[in-house]
Amino acid sequence: MPSDHTLDLFPTRPARRTDPHAPLAERMRPRSFEEMIGQVGLVGEGSALRAMIQGGEIPSLLFWGPPGSGKTTLAWLLASTPDTRMEALSAVIAGVKEIRAAVEGARRTALRTLLFIDEIHRLNRAQQDVLLPHVEAGTVTLIGATTENPSFTVNAPLLSRCRVLTLNPLSSDDIEALLARAASDFDRGLGASRIEPAPESLRAIADFAQGDARKALGLLEAATALHRQKAGATSLLAPETVREAAGQKLLLYDRDREEHYNVISALIKSLRASDPDAGLYYLARMLASGEDPLFVARRLLIFASEDIGNADPQALPLALATHQAVERLGMPEARIPLAQATTYLACAPKSNAAYAALGRAEAAVERTGSAAVPLHLRNAPTALSRELGYGEGYDYPHDQPDAFVARANRPDSVPNEAWYQPTQRGAEKAMADQLAQWRARRDRESKG
Numbered sequence: 001m002p003s004d005h006t007l008d009l010f011p012t013r014p015a016r017r018t019d020p021h022a023p024l025a026e027r028m029r030p031r032s033f034e035e036m037i038g039q040v041g042l043v044g045e046g047s048a049l050r051a052m053i054q055g056g057e058i059p060s061l062l063f064w065g066p067p068g069s070g071k072t073t074l075a076w077l078l079a080s081t082p083d084t085r086m087e088a089l090s091a092v093i094a095g096v097k098e099i100r101a102a103v104e105g106a107r108r109t110a111l112r113t114l115l116f117i118d119e120i121h122r123l124n125r126a127q128q129d130v131l132l133p134h135v136e137a138g139t140v141t142l143i144g145a146t147t148e149n150p151s152f153t154v155n156a157p158l159l160s161r162c163r164v165l166t167l168n169p170l171s172s173d174d175i176e177a178l179l180a181r182a183a184s185d186f187d188r189g190l191g192a193s194r195i196e197p198a199p200e201s202l203r204a205i206a207d208f209a210q211g212d213a214r215k216a217l218g219l220l221e222a223a224t225a226l227h228r229q230k231a232g233a234t235s236l237l238a239p240e241t242v243r244e245a246a247g248q249k250l251l252l253y254d255r256d257r258e259e260h261y262n263v264i265s266a267l268i269k270s271l272r273a274s275d276p277d278a279g280l281y282y283l284a285r286m287l288a289s290g291e292d293p294l295f296v297a298r299r300l301l302i303f304a305s306e307d308i309g310n311a312d313p314q315a316l317p318l319a320l321a322t323h324q325a326v327e328r329l330g331m332p333e334a335r336i337p338l339a340q341a342t343t344y345l346a347c348a349p350k351s352n353a354a355y356a357a358l359g360r361a362e363a364a365v366e367r368t369g370s371a372a373v374p375l376h377l378r379n380a381p382t383a384l385s386r387e388l389g390y391g392e393g394y395d396y397p398h399d400q401p402d403a404f405v406a407r408a409n410r411p412d413s414v415p416n417e418a419w420y421q422p423t424q425r426g427a428e429k430a431m432a433d434q435l436a437q438w439r440a441r442r443d444r445e446s447k448g
């Protein structure tokens with residue numbers, strides 16, 4: 001049984017010895033729960049994992065999450081609790097022989113043995129069957145790490161004996177905090193190099209990493225090494241060096257800062273200019289940088305109404321259908337309807353007439369205030385309202401030969417201005433011609 005010292009939730013000793021020549025991501029692996037950045041729902045105050053450790057018990061667990069989210073780190077932190085040892089295997093190279101050897105090692109010790117299997121989804125059925133009785137008997141406590149949904153990759157009997165804990169990708173802020181710590185850490189990090197990453201460099205690495213801490217730290221280490229090689233280099237690590245170290249065009253993009261708004265602005269203005277190729281470029285750039293596809297779909301939905309409007313009445317339904325498709329598909333398939341909508345909207349006839357007309361109407365409301373609604377347009381649900389003349393003289397359009405009523409409908413104090421000015425483009429051209437006739441008839445009626 002674990003000793004009372006198990007209640008020490010945040011051990012300060014290293015979970016294992018770190019090779020000073022190991023990659024930066026390995027050297028910076030958190031040594032305590034307090035050092036962890038991100039995954040607050042798992043390791044924060046009141047979390048399930050923290051409560052389990054506090055209770056002195058570690059059940060068999062499956063950590064499910066994307067690469068670089070902290071699965072292996074959590075396993076080693078659990079192994080650092082008192083009276084506990086770790087047997088670590090990788091499912092990529094381990095077979096039945098290695099599993100049995102690990103179980104035999106657990107039998108020979110009085111300590112609780114955590115059998116950590118990285119990429120456990122790669123174990124075949126036979127290997128999982130060998131493992132099952134030893135997990136059932138408590139000979140080992142299974143700690144598995146997987147990037148795949150365990151309900152599809154782990155046998156049901158083994159899955160039923162494990163608790164699945166889900167990890168999320170680290171946020172950009174979490175990644176930037178992790179990079180800043182590594183850059184300034186003199187003991188395990190890059191502090192001795194005295195190279196300071198520019199804020200834009202940290203942001204670029206975080207965007208490149210897409211929530212993967214290992215990927216982010218690897219790029220920071222590579223960029224710092226490249227920075228040292230450059231003759232006359234300053235102490236500031238520039239974004240250009242980061243891009244060069246990445247070995248590819250590292251996209252300068254962020255979800256909530258200036259470049260985010262620059263690129264989405266470029267997409268909308270390209271569509272407005274009827275340039276589908278430029279629109280596809282900015283769409284591809286955003287998606288490659290990890291932009292939320294639903295954000296793009298919402299912007300296309302606004303564009304369809306604001307910039308196309310009645311010139312192509314099918315634009316808005318198409319944009320709405322695109323939003324629904326993106327919501328249901330998710331990435332990477334969502335990029336396909338987004339590309340369809342982008343090209344359609346770029347090639348559609350443009351009109352902001354309805355949007356501009358609303359602005360003119362809003363200005364009139366600002367000038368005239370709550371002008372009285374004409375009596376013939378008022379609702380008359382009661383005898384009193386009818387006695388007051390509500391609804392009197394209303395002409396029902398469907399009773400007219402051409403379903404048109406020439407009578408003015410605006411309050412007398414509101415100027416009789418033509419706010420809606422349809423263009424001569426697309427479907428709006430026919431609307432403009434019809435509206436000109438109606439306005440002429442209404443003008444004659446008012447003058448008569």
